[in-house]
Amino acid sequence: MSYLETTAEFYAEAAQTPQVGLCCVQSSPLQLPGLKISEQMQEMNYGCGTTVHPAELSNEPTVLYVGIGGGLEALQFAYFSRRVGGVVAVDPVSAMREAAARNLKLAAQENPWFDPSFVEIRQGDAFALPVADASVDVVAQNCLFNIFEPADLSKALQEAFRVLKPGGRLIMSDPIATRPIPLHLQQDERLRAMCLSGALTYEEYIQQLVDAGFGQVEIRARRPYRLLDCQSYHIDQPLLLESLDSVSFKVEIPADGPCIFTGKTAIYMGVETFFDDNAGHILQRGVPAAVCDKTARKLAMSNPGDILTTNATWHYTGGGCC
Structure with missing residues (x-):
């Protein structure tokens, strides 16, 4: 059987x-x-x-x-x-x-x-x-x-x-x-x-x-x-x-890989009022913005002194900047 x-x-x-x-x-x-x-x-x-x-x-x-x-x-x-x-x-x-x-x-x-x-x-x-x-x-x-x-x-x-x-x-x-x-x-x-x-x-x-x-x-x-x-x-x-x-x-997989949202956020902590990565993500200083895991990883690697990324909460219901 x-x-x-x-x-x-x-x-x-x-x-x-x-x-x-x-x-x-x-x-x-x-x-x-x-x-x-x-x-x-x-x-x-x-x-x-x-x-x-x-x-x-x-x-x-x-x-x-x-x-x-x-x-x-x-x-x-x-x-x-x-x-x-x-x-x-x-x-x-x-x-x-x-x-x-x-x-x-x-x-x-x-x-x-x-x-x-x-x-x-x-x-x-x-x-x-x-x-x-x-x-x-x-x-x-x-x-x-x-x-x-x-x-x-x-x-x-x-x-x-x-x-x-x-x-x-x-x-x-x-x-x-x-x-x-x-x-x-x-x-x-x-x-x-x-x-x-x-x-x-x-x-x-x-x-x-x-x-x-x-x-x-x-x-x-x-x-x-x-x-x-x-x-x-x-x-x-x-x-x-x-x-x-x-x-x-059921959306196309982006060229740089899928967007997987696990409840991570990115927080800009630089001197300007906002941060724009020129890839569709605009972060206000001090305000957490929901981002997919891929974006969180990229922002943390490219701007380690200016952007803090938080851990997954394993809960996400929209509101992301991706």
Whole structure:
């Protein structure tokens, strides 16, 4: 049995009997005015973070959600689009699609603004998304892509890139590893299905996004997720997994490399009232300006006495000068 078959079997079981404690279901979902979420839907919140960032969801976007789970985030996305077919949710597991459909019917009873037609559930998988080229504004997935082996992850990211409109956004939440996962854990198909052994390091994860063609990546959050202990996982030292929320933009990769925003800022401290690097970055004296990692590095190297660059906060929601 392949790891994808193991994953399908695992989530078919989870669809029929909610696995409380799988991923981060113990955390509270995003609260929105007028949105009620059933206990059953919360129990099936098989994610490691959130992909629902209101600032990314203006103007009633068309959203493609990959891996529907219990339907919670599909419902949250529908909150912003509120129209027939505004959200397309894709899942290869029939039991999961059926469970999500039941949960969304219940949601319609509890939320007067919601109609099940707002979420169109389709059979399909991340490697062959059942939508046309350049047809959606947002692609989202929560704690799914980390399950894939690197070659399959590359396929999934290329598919997401294909279906996004120019300027569209890939919103993801996945575990990442603070050091490479030992091979014996990577090869454990059930641990991989449980989002515990397929995680890449941060550097590998971001490189996969850039290789797929995304020219700008913004980190929304990075926080502890799970600790793999020595006794249970037969490793020499504990291995921390982190949860990474990111937004990747379908824009051209600049000639000098992609823009990766991790919450760094640049602060001009020279004698003039402002600093202009003649590359689109104007810094007022003493005022922190959000910059991408690439720009922070360049400014620090070229003006070490005049510009202070701060460390990554692993949180960025716009406002940069790049």
